[in-house]
Amino acid sequence: MPELPEVETTVRDLKKKIVGRIFLDVWTDAKKMIKKPKKFEDFKKELIGKEILDIKRRGKNILFFLSSGKVLLIHQKLTGHLLFGKWKKIKKEWVSEIEGPLKEDPMNKFLHLIFFFKDGWQLALSDLRKFAKVEILTKEELEKELSKLGPEPLEKDFTFENFKERILKKKKGKIKQVLMDQEVIAGIGNIYSDEILWKAKIHPFKRVGKLSEEELKRIYKAMKEILPKAIEVGGESISDYRRPSGERGGFDPLRKVYRREGEKCFRCGAKIKRVKLGQRSAHFCPVCQKL
DNA sequence: CGATTCCCCTGATAGC
């Protein structure tokens, strides 16, 4: 599932490929994903003939800056991921003309939105669950939409003091939920919150207000280590996420707890537990991460 | 207002 490291990987990979390209056409079979403009014809009009000037990440959002002055925003949600290549429709199915991972991975046959560029290349949104959000916004609308997001955890000026101050605003909250709260810090989801808390040896249900200064420091440090490491290896690919080339990310061998229920903790050998936390699941070591 | 629940969606998997 694309979180900060996956979105960052996508943006970095795409930056080399699509800046300067001009939209020729757009296809979709999932109009519901396109939230703005509501009418697909209007959405198309906003893109055709426009050039991509730049691409950036903010939290888990991908932002394409267009020559019209507007911005194409894509949030991949759970199973969305952007792929760069060339596809042809053969018997109702899009088939990659590019050899390699794009062609072989059955996960990438769920293309529901394709941007066609003037030079023949394409950018496709693969999204098994069709939860992704796609919209075109003016700079003002974008500003408003992103204004609620918390700071970027990897910004150099996001110090421990900033981190502590933001986290403690939710002092009754459970630390895992607070880490995943996009208004507190932007970009962390289920996988990396589990990984950060395992590394910091903190129980996911621990109330923020009960964390000691030292424990907060461990979480901050783990966050600042795990996220860049995950970016370095191109994100995780335990389920749906792929890089724009179709390649899998390299984080899976580094994964310590997420989806390792019943397996041994790499630190102490105890069995990793999975418990429900709201609508999500939390994975942790019951021995290393005491409440 | 804050906390919780529902809902969007569909492939994989388990149970019968």
Place this chain on the structure above:
DNA sequence: TGCTATCAGGGGAATC
């Protein structure tokens, strides 16, 4: 074999 029920989950809306 084939049907049905359950699960995964980001985030926004609805509800308690």
